[in-house]
Amino acid sequence: MIQHHPDDALLLGYASGTADEAVSLIIATHMSYCSLCRLRSRELEAIGGALLEDILPAPLARTARDNVLAKLDNVQPYERPARPAPSRDSTPAVLRPYIGGDLARVRWRRIGPSLSYVPLFRRGAVAARLLRGVPGADSGLHGHRGLELTLVLQGGYTDVTGSYSPGDLQVMEGDARHNPVADPGEDCINLAVTTGRLAFDSLIQKIAAPLFGF
Ligand SMILES: [Zn+2]
Numbered sequence: 001m002i003q004h005h006p007d008d009a010l011l012l013g014y015a016s017g018t019a020d021e022a023v024s025l026i027i028a029t030h031m032s033y034c035s036l037c038r039l040r041s042r043e044l045e046a047i048g049g050a051l052l053e054d055i056l057p058a059p060l061a062r063t064a065r066d067n068v069l070a071k072l073d074n075v076q077p078y079e080r081p082a083r084p085a086p087s088r089d090s091t092p093a094v095l096r097p098y099i100g101g102d103l104a105r106v107r108w109r110r111i112g113p114s115l116s117y118v119p120l121f122r123r124g125a126v127a128a129r130l131l132r133g134v135p136g137a138d139s140g141l142h143g144h145r146g147l148e149l150t151l152v153l154q155g156g157y158t159d160v161t162g163s164y165s166p167g168d169l170q171v172m173e174g175d176a177r178h179n180p181v182a183d184p185g186e187d188c189i190n191l192a193v194t195t196g197r198l199a200f201d202s203l204i205q206k207i208a209a210p211l212f213g214f
Contacts, residue, residue, distance in 0.1 A: 002034050004168040006149075008044065011037060015045040022121065022128040022193045025098060026149050026169070029191055032092040033167030091153075095191065099130065103153060103189060108132055114182075115139065125197075131190045133157070133182035140205045141179040146196025148172045150180070155188035157181060 006014075006027055013019035014027040031038045087096060091103045098120050099106055108116035108130075114137035120128040125146065133139065135155075149171050156165040159178040164170055172178060182188035198214050200206050 002036075002165075002167040004162070004164060004170055005034065005037055006030060006169055006171065008040070010171070011041050012044050012048070015041045016048050020126045020195070021123065022126045023147075023149065023195070025094065025128060026151050026191055026193045028094045029092045029153075030151050030167065030169045032094055095153075098128070106130060126193065126195050128191070128193045131192050133188045135182050135184045135187070137182040137188070139180045141177060141201045142205070143177045143199040144172050144174060144194070144196065145199055146173075146194060148195075148198065149193045151191045153189045153191055155186045156183040157188050157190070158183060 010019070010023070010027060014024050017024075019027065027037075027041075031041060087093065087102050089102050089104045091099070091101075096102070099118070106118055108118060110116045114134045116132045118130040120130065122128070130153075131139075131150075149169060150164070151169045152164045152166050154166060156163060156168075157180045158164070159180045161170065161172075161178060163183070164180075194214070198209060200209055
């Protein structure tokens with residue numbers, strides 16, 4: 001049972017296509033677990049569409065039709081992409097192109113004895129990565145210089161705000177500080193998106209974080 005969801009502002013950004021790609025990816029991955037948010041996102045899309053219908057149409061430039069027709073002459077035939085093989089470990093379909101297939105086949109980079117990660121992509125200050133911690137792994141007390149969105153893909157973790165299981169999305173921001181610790185059982189694997197660098201308390205982590213792109 002999923003207990004932690006994105007708020008309407010995040011869902012609206014996703015539904016209207018204005019959210020950053022990394023933020024859209026994590027929201028879409030949450031929605032692959034969460035029928036409630038799929039429904040809410042469609043409602044918000046409908047509201048957005050209704051608002052657009054109220055906007056008065058602007059007159060088209062005379063050349064608009066010719067421009068469109070000229071572009072049509074150059075259109076390349078559409079090639080249907082090969083259908084990807086289904087996931088063997090129920091990795092969400094929307095995430096698979098970003099991690100090169102199934103979660104089970106990801107090649108991890110170690111940060112320390114208990115943590116590893118995989119950088120996915122970065123656009124300006126916004127970064128997406130996978131994080132993995134063995135049971136009991138402690139990610140270190142930190143605050144945030146932007147938004148930090150964390151979606152559990154496997155296992156779970158707990159911090160001062162509560163416990164998070166597969167499909168749960170945690171959103172942390174600004175002065176809010178926390179120290180997520182992986183739950184007992186299997187390794188905890190998260191998709192994490194940050195829109196600004198994390199601010200760690202410990203000196204070692206302060207030094208190490210930028211090296212790893214955190
Ligand atoms: Zn949800």
